[in-house]
Amino acid sequence: MHRCVCAALAVLSLVGASPTPGSAPPRSVPWKASRLDKPNEHVIFLQYGETEPALKLKETMPVEELNPTHYPARRAAAVAQHFLNARHGSPYKWFHVEQVQSATLEEIAGVGAKYHVVFSAKEGVCNQSVGLCTADVLFPEAGGDQTAPQVQCSCEGPLAINASAQEEAFYRRLRGSNSPVTGNNIPDSFGFIAPDMKPLWILAGVASSFVMLKESNENTLYNLAQVANVTQLESEDKQLKFQYHVLLHEMVSQEIIHWKLLVTWAPAGGVSVLHPERQPHCHDCVLPPATAPKERSDPE
Structure with a gap:
């Protein structure tokens, strides 16, 4: 009888023992990003895999409801806006958030902050x-x-809003022009944009979304303030090519940030941004009066 009890205790001690040094740890899968193409949809789909204990811990973490009119919710929606423009924008397609309907925040330990936002948008x-x-x-x-x-x-x-007629007309006009198009201070100090400059202004907004998407974090809120200058460049292929100097307004710090962007576009190929280059800080730069933000009334 005594020998049976000892044997049972030995078996139990083996069952509850910790893994020995050198044994294989539980396999975990890191964050992955992959493109998912569907009609009317072009998204980056995020997946996260982890070991069972970590997954249980994640499931118990609280999800915070956010006020949709306050800055944390609006910042997340602005990032989604830049995402849509970077993938679907053109000189005649520029998407904007109209109103944030709801938003939540989930802090994921070791990963980051995940915002879930629902908002209305328009082109x-x-x-x-x-x-x-x-x-x-x-x-x-x-x-x-x-x-x-x-x-x-x-x-x-x-x-995939159909703006093909306007895009083709704009494309043919610039491809067939003997003098490359140029522009400065769009909009001007009175907020005026000449009609023939509006497609170039919108293209600047779409191209800037590539930069604003990449530079955004939880403490930023970017907006295109002005095109300092734009010049059409010669192109060896069917793409139109432009050199832009844009002013981005970071509304939290109130900083005006200068970027130079080499932008290509064609109706069939979409918008691409090549060699984005942030310019040195400008101490004397001020926001154009026409694009100055309204006084903030909601909390950070």
Whole structure:
């Protein structure tokens, strides 16, 4: 009888023992990003896999409801707006957030802050609603090199808005011109944009979304303030090519940030931004009066 009890205790001690040094640890899967193409939808789909104990811990973490009119919710929606423009924008397609309907925040230990936002949006050139959009915006945990937020976004209405007639006419006009188009101070100090400059202004907004998406974090809110200058360059292929100098307004710090962007576009190929280059800080730069932000009344 005594020998049986000892044997049982020995078996139990083996069952409850910790892994020995050198044994294989539980396998965990890091964040991954992959493109998912569907009609009317072009998103980056985020997946996260982890070991069972970590997953249980994540499930118990509280999800915070956010006031949709306050800055944390609006910042996340602005990142989704830049995401939509970077993938669907053109000189005649520029998407804007109309109103944030709801927002939540989930802090994921070791990963970052995940915002879930629902907002109404529209395409501003033809003033066409795209209905409600739903986005998950993950801001990576602070520390180390700045990494772009990871975004998953889809909308009820069509994002592939048909502006082919306007785009083709604009494209043919610039391809057939003997003198490359140039422009300065768009809009001017009175907020005026000449009609023939509006497609170039919108293209600057779409191209700037590439930069604003990459540079955004939980403490920023970017907006295109002005095109300091734009020059059409010669192109060896069917793409139109432009050199832009844009002023981005970071509304939290009130800083005006200068960027030079080499932008290419064609109706068939979409917008691409090559060699974005941040310019040195300008102490004397001021925001154009026409684009000065309204006084903030909601909390950070």
